[in-house]
Amino acid sequence: MSLQQSLERYIETPHVPENSFAIGYEYELKGQTASAMGFYLKCAELTDNKLLAYECLLRKAICFRKQGGRETHMKSTAQLAIALLPQRPEAYHLLSIAYELCGEWHSSYSWACAGEILSDYVERQRIDPLSTPCGYPGYYGLPFQRAVSAWWVGKFDEARTLFDDLADNPDLNAEYKGHVKWNRDNLAGRHQPESNKEPITDKAAIIAKIMEKRKKDDTGNA
Numbered sequence: 001m002s003l004q005q006s007l008e009r010y011i012e013t014p015h016v017p018e019n020s021f022a023i024g025y026e027y028e029l030k031g032q033t034a035s036a037m038g039f040y041l042k043c044a045e046l047t048d049n050k051l052l053a054y055e056c057l058l059r060k061a062i063c064f065r066k067q068g069g070r071e072t073h074m075k076s077t078a079q080l081a082i083a084l085l086p087q088r089p090e091a092y093h094l095l096s097i098a099y100e101l102c103g104e105w106h107s108s109y110s111w112a113c114a115g116e117i118l119s120d121y122v123e124r125q126r127i128d129p130l131s132t133p134c135g136y137p138g139y140y141g142l143p144f145q146r147a148v149s150a151w152w153v154g155k156f157d158e159a160r161t162l163f164d165d166l167a168d169n170p171d172l173n174a175e176y177k178g179h180v181k182w183n184r185d186n187l188a189g190r191h192q193p194e195s196n197k198e199p200i201t202d203k204a205a206i207i208a209k210i211m212e213k214r215k216k217d218d219t220g221n222a
Contacts, residue, residue: 002026003023003026003027003030006019006022006023006026007023009022009023010022010023015046016046017042017043017046017047017049017052018043018047018052020039020040020042020043020046021039021040021043021052021055021056021131023039024036024037024038024039024040024043024056024059025059025132027039028059028062028063028066031066033063033064033066033067034063036059036063037059037060037063037064040056040057040059040060040063041056041060043056044056044057050084050085051085051128051130053084054081054084054085054088054091055130055131055132055134057077057078057080057081057084057091058078058081058090058091058094058130058134059132059134060077061073061074061077061078061081061091061094061098062094062134062135064077065094065097065098065101071098071101071102074094074098074101075095075098075099075102078091078092078094078095078098079091079095081094082095086118087118088118088127089115089116089118089119089136089139089141089142090130090134090135090136091115092111092112092114092115092118092142093112093115093135093136093141093142093145094134094135094136095111095115096108096109096111096112096115096142096145096146096149097135097145099111099149100145100148100149105149105152105153106149106153108145108148108149108152109146109149109150109152109153109155112142112143112145112146112149113146115142115145116142116143116146119138119139119141119142120139137173137175137176138171138173139171140166140169140171140172140176141176143162143165143166144162144166144176144179144180146158146162147159147162147163147166147183148183150162151187159187160187163180163183163184163187164184166180167180167181167184
């Protein structure tokens with residue numbers, strides 16, 4: 001549905017929650033996140049459907065992430081989503097990412113662990129899917145978050161084991177295969193990036209900092 005069609009439908013029946021969500025999503029796709037969040041908020045306030053309200057909160061958290069520098073709002077919105085439907089894993093995934101973006105590694109690790117338990121539950125249950133992609137790749141997304149944050153909190157063996165297990169997982173999508181390979185190569189010291197090549201994942205800066213710190217520590221202890 002186009003933005004024009006969403007607007008026309010919204011004008012005809014502005015009190016239908018799904019119409020507010022639809023127009024919010026169209027605005028988000030066009031990069032107009034402030035407008036999108038206003039419609040997501042209206043939808044969440046109008047609807048009696050917990051799943052729809054939950055998805056509105058997820059989309060708001062994603063909009064805050066897209067805006068950059070809004071991690072505090074991203075965290076609080078994801079926490080509201082967890083409070084609404086604590087049995088679903090998507091908000092835990094977003095919350096772990098939000099803490100990762102702030103460098104709050106213990107919190108990122110803790111929320112990833114909590115969400116991982118629920119992702120296992122979801123795999124065993126039939127739950128209603130969300131209507132839009134909310135950044136949650138599947139049950140392996142939270143173990144990946146745990147692996148990244150585990151390294152930063154000093155759980156080095158756990159991080160390596162998790163990345164090795166993820167590498168053997170046939171369900172990983174192409175993006176996460178790249179994420180896992182990049183991390184494993186960096187932790188093994190095998191990655192030699194080209195000077196003119198962009199990192200293949202947003203984890204690149206994180207791992208580069210890890211390796212730089214380890215080199216400094218080794219030099220200092222020499």
